[in-house]
Amino acid sequence: MLIIKNLSAGYGGPTIIENVSLEVREGEIVTMIGPNGAGKSTVLKSIFGLTEIEGGEILLHNENLIGLKTSAVSARGIGYVPQGRSVFPSLTVEENLFMGAYIRSDKNKIAKDMEYVYSKFPRLHERRKQKSRLLSGGEQQMVALGRSLMLHPQLLLLDEPSIGLAPKIVAEVFEKIQEIQRDGTAILMVEQNASMALQISQxxxxxxxxxxxFEGPGKELLSDERIREAYLGVRKK
Ligand SMILES: Nc1ncnc2c1ncn2[C@@H]1O[C@H](COP(=O)(O)OP(=O)(O)OP(=O)(O)O)[C@@H](O)[C@H]1O
Ligand SMILES: [Mg+2]
Incomplete structure (x- = not known):
């Protein structure tokens, strides 16, 4: 569904990513890993129209996305949860979720979507009237995820969804990501938690x-010596 071919992009200065190619097929979870500063977030931002594209292609079902505004990219069914939990701290959980539907015109369906999000994240329903800044880190990440689901994305871009969360909460976030996949949304994510991310990635x-x-099936990369050493902190015997 999403094909990136030989993409080069930056922020108006030096080229940050060069000739990057990747693909997300229908229903897949695809993960990008790599050291800090490798340009992972820049790839996601490029899809969302937030960088200066120097060359290459970004195609969603064969339609070119380069040059589209962020709102036009969302309108085509791409959701984006940026790095660092991006909730509006002074808004309640429910108000944050509403913000996720801001570009929609079918206002009467929003309540239904809210129900869907609450069914995925019952804890957000319990806390719906609470200001988001009072939530735990894990709950804030759930709000950010929930908000991106308000647009029924066909593809969700997640930048470091598990960063800074306790191991138990990380497992919960990964569980939710797999549920979202089962509901039919493809996912392209960036993760530092490479071993867990690769396990759930096609x-x-x-x-x-x-x-x-490198590229390959998640489980194959997980057992590749070069990757285990460089990214999973596993030493050669
Ligand atoms: N808004 C910006 N303006 C200018 N340069 C930027 C901007 N955002 C990122 N960069 C630069 O682009 C390079 C790649 O950054 P990017 O955030 O894509 O890396 P990353 O792989 O996501 O790293 P991390 O794992 O630390 O999140 C870095 O050298 C960074 O300094
Ligand atoms: Mg990043």
Missing amino acids: RAYVLELGKNK
């Missing part, structure tokens, strides 16, 4: 210094 890409380094 395919994965390793980025280094703004370029593709």
Whole structure:
């Protein structure tokens, strides 16, 4: 569904990613891993129209996304949860979720979508009147995820969904991501927690210094010596 071909992009200065190619097929979870500064977030931002594209292609079902505004990318069914929990701290949980539907015109369906989000995240329903800044880190990540689901995305871009969360909560977030996949949304995520992310990924890409380094099925990369050493902290025997 999403094909990125030889993408080069930056922020108006030096080229940050160079000739990056990747693909997300219908219903897949695809993960990007790689060291800090490799350009992983820049790839996601490029899809969402937040970088300066220098070359290459970004196609969603064969339609070019380059040059579209962020709102036009959302309108095509791409949701984006940026790095760092992006909730509006002074708004309640429910108000945050409403914000996720801001570009929609079919206001009468919003209540139904809210129900869907609450069914995924019952804890958010319990806390719906609470200001988001009073929530735990894990709950805030659930709000950010829930908000992105308000648009029924066909593809969800997640930048480090598990960062800074306790191991038990990380497991819960990954469980939710798999549920979202089962409901029919494809996912392209960036994760530092490489071993857990690769386990649930159909395919994965390793980025280094703004370029593709390795790619393959998640489980294959998980057992690849080079990747285990460099990214999973497993030493050679
Ligand atoms: N808004 C920006 N303006 C200018 N340069 C930027 C901007 N955002 C990121 N960069 C630069 O682009 C490079 C790649 O950053 P990016 O955030 O894509 O890396 P990353 O792989 O997501 O790293 P991390 O794992 O630390 O999140 C870095 O050198 C960074 O300094
Ligand atoms: Mg990043």
